[in-house]
Amino acid sequence: MSNTVTTREEMNLITAINSGLRQEMARDPAVIMYGYDIGPIGGVFRVTEGLYDEFGPQRVIDTPLSENGVLGTAVGMAVRGLRPVVEMQFMGFFYNSFGQFVCSVANMYERTGGLCAVPMTIRMTFGGGIKPLLFHSESTETFLAHTPAVRVVCPSSPYQAKGMMAASIRSDDPVVFLEHTKQYRARREPVPTEEYLLSLDKAEIIKPGKDVTVIAWGGMVEQAQLALKNVDADVELIDLRSLAPLDVETILTSVKKTGRCVVVHEARRTLGPGAEISALVHENLLEWLLAPVQRVTAFDVNFPDNQTEDFYLPDAQRIQYGIEKVMNYRY
Amino acid sequence: MGQTKWSEPKVSEDFIRILEPSGVAKGEVPNVAPEELLKWYRSIVRTRAYEDMTIRMQRRGELSVTAQSRGEEAIGVGAMAALQAGDLVYPSYRQFSGHLYWNAPLARAMAGLFGAAPETIVAHLPIDEVDLPKVQFMPYGVILASQVTHAVGSAMADQLQGSTAVTMTFTGEGSTSEGDFHDALNFAGVFKAPCVIIVVNNGWSISVPASRQTGSATFAEKASAYGLPGARVDGNDVLAVYQTVSEAVARARSGEGSTLVECVTYRVVDHNTSDSSEVYRDDEQAAYWRTLDPLDRFTAYLEGQGILTDETKQQEADEAKAFVEAAAELARSVPRSTPETMFEHHLQGEPSWAERVQRAELQAELEGRNPFLADHQPGEGS
């Protein structure tokens, strides 16, 4: 970043991502927006608003309604020099393109011995809390992060989102960019109007602390912040930001210091990302641990109906319970 | 807000039509008893009353999101009136007139819109055998076009088991771009599945116009690539829909296989309550299609035939109002789903260790206890 005075504007997650997309489209003619309901409507959440007017139908391409068609053709585009930014309207619809994701997006680079990179950004809304219809609240990051050779990032704040969007688009790797629907308009903060890049593989320590490490991402960061206020412990809060690759160094350094770890996710528990983080901590830091790693998660059920979803999703209260558990643990 | 909107050409009206927009019938009219025609009319009137009510409820915050079929109601009822008891339907979310034609329990649908879990709805709105609709309705396909593959498989199962049931499925034209749609047609062609596949071409897939879904001139002609007959019909003409679909049903029942029927209509309203169509389209086409309204047209026809009078119209309207209000009241009587219902109907048999532990955690939370404090033993948790 230059050291000239930065101008900032109040942005929410939507306008920050939009700002990042616009900036990258202006900077690099190879960048295109690709998916359905992204053109004149500007996305059902308005993330691509105004881009069609500014860059025209050759760069903001409304496609037929096929996730598999979108992702498959985007692979071909990426191979031929474009940098498609694919929009998946909801994570639940992305499943329709899962074969392309695992067998092509994630595989082409290696299969061609490094000759064909697949530089694309797959934007995807995810997460619950807005009480929509079935399959509009998915949080199955595991399916993504379990796939080798793709990056999976998840900014939780407008500032992170803009800088990480720019970095995702410039990355020569395929990047899945997770956008939490409930966070879209949850808060605003000053975001630089100029361009800046944020790392795609570094976790961020949101608040340092010495008693317990709490790890969260996406919508759970906000809930964790709320929980901190109610616990009698000095919490170190880590916003993971990247689910693949994991910033294991930051995690282990923190837990080595605190001796306690709580992983929070909206994803279901069994084989959720918390399982991996917990295993890593136990494998590497067993003798430093003052308590077993506690997972604070949703339950192992299909995302429930509107009337019961609040009892499914982890919230500040459940996180507080998790922190209290590890704080009071005695061997 | 964006400035550029789609400008769409007029949709081709080269299709099968019996009722002119004025309500005058041209050519041969299917032989349907006046009572039956009145039942169709009633299904449409009630659908409109129901959907207008759910839109108001959404605005009041009683439910989170809902869609309408306004202007497309002739398709659900016209098509499903061609079915008989024992048949099956795999719908999309815009065929409510067909559900009502077959007396599908409205209060259950509404309770679902309120966000109740299916378990709660079934438990609190039990339905006597006699009240069950005589055709079986599957839930609509949230994952677009998935229901079309299911319908073809369902039809194949009936065929393999010697049943003469016919399966009918509906999908929007946007959803024909999904691979599932093509898989369904391909299997239907190869296996001669007794299925009727109806594409409701209402011109829009949220903000994307039909012209962006296919390079073909029509959706009906896609059938030929899969070895199926295809027909294109005026979807706002309930008689033409009924006539065309009846032929397709007869074909399926006699073992000749599937037919693709494109019903041409127009989405004259927003996609659903979360949508604002003025962002991406002008109202010009919608305004034109409002003049082709299926209910106005059918009403004029029935009046011309002396089947409907001002008096019976008023009576039907009053009854529709009472009908949907009674359903709403019943739906509101369904208690909120209890949190534990989320665990139900996953795996059959004894609950696993994880399920027992997690159920116990939820229970602890509900009682204001720390769910993580229990020291779970291998056999424990329940």
Ligand SMILES: Cc1ncc(C[n+]2csc(CCOP(=O)(O)OP(=O)(O)O)c2C)c(N)n1
């Ligand atoms: C696989 C999948 N992708 C996307 C969606 C989101 N979505 C719901 S309805 C809709 C438009 C469908 O258009 P169309 O098939 O023409 O039916 P219509 O709504 O016009 O009746 C979209 C994109 C979905 N439900 N499932």
